[in-house]
Amino acid sequence: MSDQTALPRSEAGERNKGPILAILRNLLTAPGLVLEIGAGTGQHAVHFARHLPHLEWLPTDRGEWLDALRERVRREGPSNLRVPIELDVNSNDWPIASADAVYSANTLHIMAWPEVEAFFRGVGRTLAPRGRLAVYGPFRFRGTTPPRAMRSSTRTCGGTMPPVESATSRRSMRSPLPWVCSSRRIARCRPTTSSSSGANPPEKWPRVFPGDSERVSPVL
Numbered sequence: 001m002s003d004q005t006a007l008p009r010s011e012a013g014e015r016n017k018g019p020i021l022a023i024l025r026n027l028l029t030a031p032g033l034v035l036e037i038g039a040g041t042g043q044h045a046v047h048f049a050r051h052l053p054h055l056e057w058l059p060t061d062r063g064e065w066l067d068a069l070r071e072r073v074r075r076e077g078p079s080n081l082r083v084p085i086e087l088d089v090n091s092n093d094w095p096i097a098s099a100d101a102v103y104s105a106n107t108l109h110i111m112a113w114p115e116v117e118a119f120f121r122g123v124g125r126t127l128a129p130r131g132r133l134a135v136y137g138p139f140r141f142r143g144t145t146p147p148r149a150m151r152s153s154t155r156t157c158g159g160t161m162p163p164v165e166s167a168t169s170r171r172s173m174r175s176p177l178p179w180v181c182s183s184r185r186i187a188r189c190r191p192t193t194s195s196s197s198g199a200n201p202p203e204k205w206p207r208v209f210p211g212d213s214e215r216v217s218p219v220l
Contacts, residue, residue: 009057012106020044020105020136021051027132028055032100034184035120036060038107039084042072048103049081056080058096060087062145089119098128105136 031054039045039059049057057080061069069084085095088189089111102123106117124131 002080005071007075008039008041008068010043012104013041014064016136016149017044017047021048022136024048024052024103026100027134028052031055032099032102032128033058034101034103035096035099036102037089037102039069039088040065040106042069042076042084044105045069045081046072046076046078046102046106050078051076053080055101056082058082058099059084062088064085089122091122094122094126096126097130098130099126101132101134102127103134103136107137108135109137 022034033056034048036057037044039061042059045059047055059069059073059081059085063086064082066086072083073084085153089097104119108119111119127133
């Protein structure tokens with residue numbers, strides 16, 4: 001890919017990277033390695049690594065999205081942003097043994113349910129003691145169901161899209177909640193088991209449990 005080739009771009013990623021960074025500044029204060037799952041276009045990875053120089057940031061994604069992701073990191077990435085590597089949450093052998101924090105944005109609600117379960121199993125194996133998991137996306141909070149338009153965009157994704165919102169979800173997503181929990185609570189933060197396949201219906205989206213997770217402000 002030449003330097004003149006336009007890179008994929010998520011407008012939603014541009015809008016939400018600032019508010020998410022404000023939360024991560026307070027959450028990830030100690031030096032360490034952050035594993036990003038489903039880095040997509042790489043816009044978050046570049047922005048966060050640039051503004052959190054005390055961290056090493058390792059973006060990952062499935063093989064079919066790696067070329068463009070690696071190209072963005074090559075062109076725009078700071079020195080603390082590692083070369084992206086392939087990671088499929090379904091694998092029982094993730095390519096990194098341990099991380100001080102795990103971050104993922106707009107991925108869980110477009111995964112098939114077995115992949116969501118695999119995600120939490122993998123995070124449980126990988127996250128260091130007293131590490132942090134930070135997830136950004138649409139969640140049910142105290143039983144509140146997201147807007148109907150968001151549910152439609154989730155069904156449209158069908159569990160096959162990369163972690164970049166569709167045109168529908170770009171218009172629809174107004175206030176998904178970021179969700180963070182410590183590694184010692186990972187078992188309690190894990191979503192309830194479901195036998196459903198395909199993209200997750202809203203009633204199966206992970207819930208935020210008051211008292212088990214740290215509530216943070218909504219991100220637009």
